[in-house]
Amino acid sequence: MTDQHHEHDQAEQEQARVLHFPAERLDHTTTENTDQTDSGEAADNTEPTVVDGEIVEPVAVDQPEPKKSEPGSALVRAEKRQPILPAWAKDPQEFRDTARWALGYTGHTAAYHAVRCPIYLARIIARIPHGSLRLLKSLAAWLTDAEGRPVRSASARREDATEYLKLSIQRDHRIRARALLAMGLGAAGIAAFLAGRAVLPELVQWAIVAGAAAGLGWLGAPADKPIATRAVESTKVPKLTSDAVTRALSALGISQINQALGKGGEGIGFPKPISRDGKGWRADIDLPYGVTAGDIMDRREKLASGLRRPLGCVWPEADNAEHAGRMVLWVGDQDMRKAKQPAWALRKGVQVDLFQPQPFGTDQRGRWVDLRLMFTSVAIGAIPRMGKTFALRELLLIAALDPRVELHTYDLKGTGDLDPLERVTHVHGVGDEPEEIDKAVADMRSLRDELRRRAKLIRDLAKQGMAPENKVTPELASKKSLGLHPIVIGVDECQVWFEHEDYGKEFEAICTDLVKRGPALGIIIMLATQRPDAKSLPTGISANVSTRFCLKVQGQTENDMVLGTSKYKQGVRATTFAWADKGIGYLVGEGADAQIVRTVAGLDGPAAEKIAAYARALREQAGTLSGHAIGETLDTDEARRRDTLLEDILTVVPETEKKVWNETAVARLAELRPEIYGEWEADQLTAALKPHGIKANRQIWGTDENGEGRNRRGFHRVDIVEIVTERDRQRDAG
Numbered sequence: 001m002t003d004q005h006h007e008h009d010q011a012e013q014e015q016a017r018v019l020h021f022p023a024e025r026l027d028h029t030t031t032e033n034t035d036q037t038d039s040g041e042a043a044d045n046t047e048p049t050v051v052d053g054e055i056v057e058p059v060a061v062d063q064p065e066p067k068k069s070e071p072g073s074a075l076v077r078a079e080k081r082q083p084i085l086p087a088w089a090k091d092p093q094e095f096r097d098t099a100r101w102a103l104g105y106t107g108h109t110a111a112y113h114a115v116r117c118p119i120y121l122a123r124i125i126a127r128i129p130h131g132s133l134r135l136l137k138s139l140a141a142w143l144t145d146a147e148g149r150p151v152r153s154a155s156a157r158r159e160d161a162t163e164y165l166k167l168s169i170q171r172d173h174r175i176r177a178r179a180l181l182a183m184g185l186g187a188a189g190i191a192a193f194l195a196g197r198a199v200l201p202e203l204v205q206w207a208i209v210a211g212a213a214a215g216l217g218w219l220g221a222p223a224d225k226p227i228a229t230r231a232v233e234s235t236k237v238p239k240l241t242s243d244a245v246t247r248a249l250s251a252l253g254i255s256q257i258n259q260a261l262g263k264g265g266e267g268i269g270f271p272k273p274i275s276r277d278g279k280g281w282r283a284d285i286d287l288p289y290g291v292t293a294g295d296i297m298d299r300r301e302k303l304a305s306g307l308r309r310p311l312g313c314v315w316p317e318a319d320n321a322e323h324a325g326r327m328v329l330w331v332g333d334q335d336m337r338k339a340k341q342p343a344w345a346l347r348k349g350v351q352v353d354l355f356q357p358q359p360f361g362t363d364q365r366g367r368w369v370d371l372r373l374m375f376t377s378v379a380i381g382a383i384p385r386m387g388k389t390f391a392l393r394e395l396l397l398i399a400a401l402d403p404r405v406e407l408h409t410y411d412l413k414g415t416g417d418l419d420p421l422e423r424v425t426h427v428h429g430v431g432d433e434p435e436e437i438d439k440a441v442a443d444m445r446s447l448r449d450e451l452r453r454r455a456k457l458i459r460d461l462a463k464q465g466m467a468p469e470n471k472v473t474p475e476l477a478s479k480k481s482l483g484l485h486p487i488v489i490g491v492d493e494c495q496v497w498f499e500h501e502d503y504g505k506e507f508e509a510i511c512t513d514l515v516k517r518g519p520a521l522g523i524i525i526m527l528a529t530q531r532p533d534a535k536s537l538p539t540g541i542s543a544n545v546s547t548r549f550c551l552k553v554q555g556q557t558e559n560d561m562v563l564g565t566s567k568y569k570q571g572v573r574a575t576t577f578a579w580a581d582k583g584i585g586y587l588v589g590e591g592a593d594a595q596i597v598r599t600v601a602g603l604d605g606p607a608a609e610k611i612a613a614y615a616r617a618l619r620e621q622a623g624t625l626s627g628h629a630i631g632e633t634l635d636t637d638e639a640r641r642r643d644t645l646l647e648d649i650l651t652v653v654p655e656t657e658k659k660v661w662n663e664t665a666v667a668r669l670a671e672l673r674p675e676i677y678g679e680w681e682a683d684q685l686t687a688a689l690k691p692h693g694i695k696a697n698r699q700i701w702g703t704d705e706n707g708e709g710r711n712r713r714g715f716h717r718v719d720i721v722e723i724v725t726e727r728d729r730q731r732d733a734g
């Protein structure tokens, strides 16, 4: 295409000649030139010497230098090669589907006709006489040269004796030859019959008789009543044509389109032929100047009406690889909402590896779209009742099928949508009652501590060469001793947390941290909200999540909040979905282009229960059931206490003691709260204080138990005081 253009441009350039036109015009331009340049050349130009048109060489200002031909380059052409194998034969899933369809089709057809065999037999027998009569009639007509009769009669009517004589002689010759041929064939037939009777086995003889009878029966059947009826009625979908597309576009009420289609307009461009793409038609369309793909997407319903197709079949999309006026229109054979989804590989339960992509939903063409949950964080947004909870639950079920995963599930709406996961989850929260919020705060705080622990551990492991990319690897996640297993947190209606009067800011801070740093450390947070605005999905979170799924939303702000800045402008508009497009949304995965995906259909409560039961069995086998799943409730007091380390230190280290050894502090802490600090070593305190930015490995001069002065590791009390004061100040301000 590009080459063709280029050649065309070159040809035009070669033919082009610049004609200089007379004085006044030249005067003007040259004056401008003189203004701009001080050279003497400009002064020369002020003399308009050309009066008549003169041919001068064109000066190419923005054309590329004509390419010198390089040896061998003629062989390397920019042609587009057609794939050797069709797409369905290359994709294993599509191949399986096609093979399954072909087998099913053949089996159905065979069974359908087998059942009707007796009827077909009766019909054949009934039609044999009529068939025989037809055969004899045709034979007689052939023998008597019936086809020449009308011509002969016409010449007789015209009394054209010469012509009639010529035709009669020809007829006599023909009849004689045909009679001889018929006799010969008849004799050969009788001989073959007698020989066949003598030589052929009886079965073959019967087969020949049956074949002859079937032939006569078939001959005797009227054209509108064939012997065998159709086993499959093909419901043919109308072919998408450029005329149909143009008509539909012209019905959208967009003035630029109507102008372009009006008299003298440049029309609508189809840069590629409309072709089959999966189970539908694909049209690449160059819209008239000034019209964008987004303008059409906003009128999807009208477009569907113009195409006379169900709304769920019509999917206009922007082609961002081209210009803003290029649209890809995909018109499916079947309504995406009603089309039978191919079987979900995880429906019956299989062990999954969260590090590998797993099937999340199907695209318009009915192909599975995979999603890798590891190293990601997810935001799901939609107006109510569009399938947001179903999508979140599906993702949590996928996570549950990896027995290493520790689940934290929060159903803040409180209707029990995530209850099927109860049997596998580590922490389960339902509703927004104060005690539930307390539990969630404690859990999130402990997850933040876990995040910090992991960060340090990964740093250490990276130094030892065990975490080459400074993130959790499948090997590290599988080592129980390291505690680096994936942690997946799912929060439905997350706005309840972020809008909480007391803890909103803290939830936001922790979740933002988890969204930013969690993925590399194996902590995956998934947040779903029905009100995607800056309050319910804070910008720190919405800007940093890496996987986004947006079902129907009402406006541009919500759209961009979930899918990312400028997505609406780029033509990725979840506003175009209709009310009936349940479970259908735009998915923006890691670094991938946005695509329309329908989540797994029919994954309701009972279906989710079954998968969760399988996931539990996997966990029982792997010995990874913990927390809520085995009846343990989160000890909120304990979790809170862990967060009071700094305060505890200030309690055990009096103001008068400016510096203290770690071992002294740990011994006193163990006395204060043996249930928490009883087992602590001095090094553990160093590690626990590090995330707070407190250096607990300073050399501190002190006196040991024998009364001898020596240097040991410790910290300055004032460092702790500073952090606690700052934290209290922030909490008060928040």
Ligand SMILES: Nc1ncnc2c1ncn2[C@@H]1O[C@H](COP(=O)(O)OP(=O)(O)OP(=O)(O)O)[C@@H](O)[C@H]1O
Pocket: 382, 383, 384, 385, 386, 387, 388, 389, 390, 391, 413, 530, 582, 583, 584, 598, 599, 600, 601, 602
């Ligand atoms: N992939 C799908 N295919 C067909 N229907 C679906 C699909 N996903 C969800 N649904 C249907 O959408 C309806 C709403 O789903 P869901 O409860 O998840 O919505 P929601 O957005 O979470 O609503 P709410 O905001 O009230 O919680 C359900 O009745 C469900 O059957």
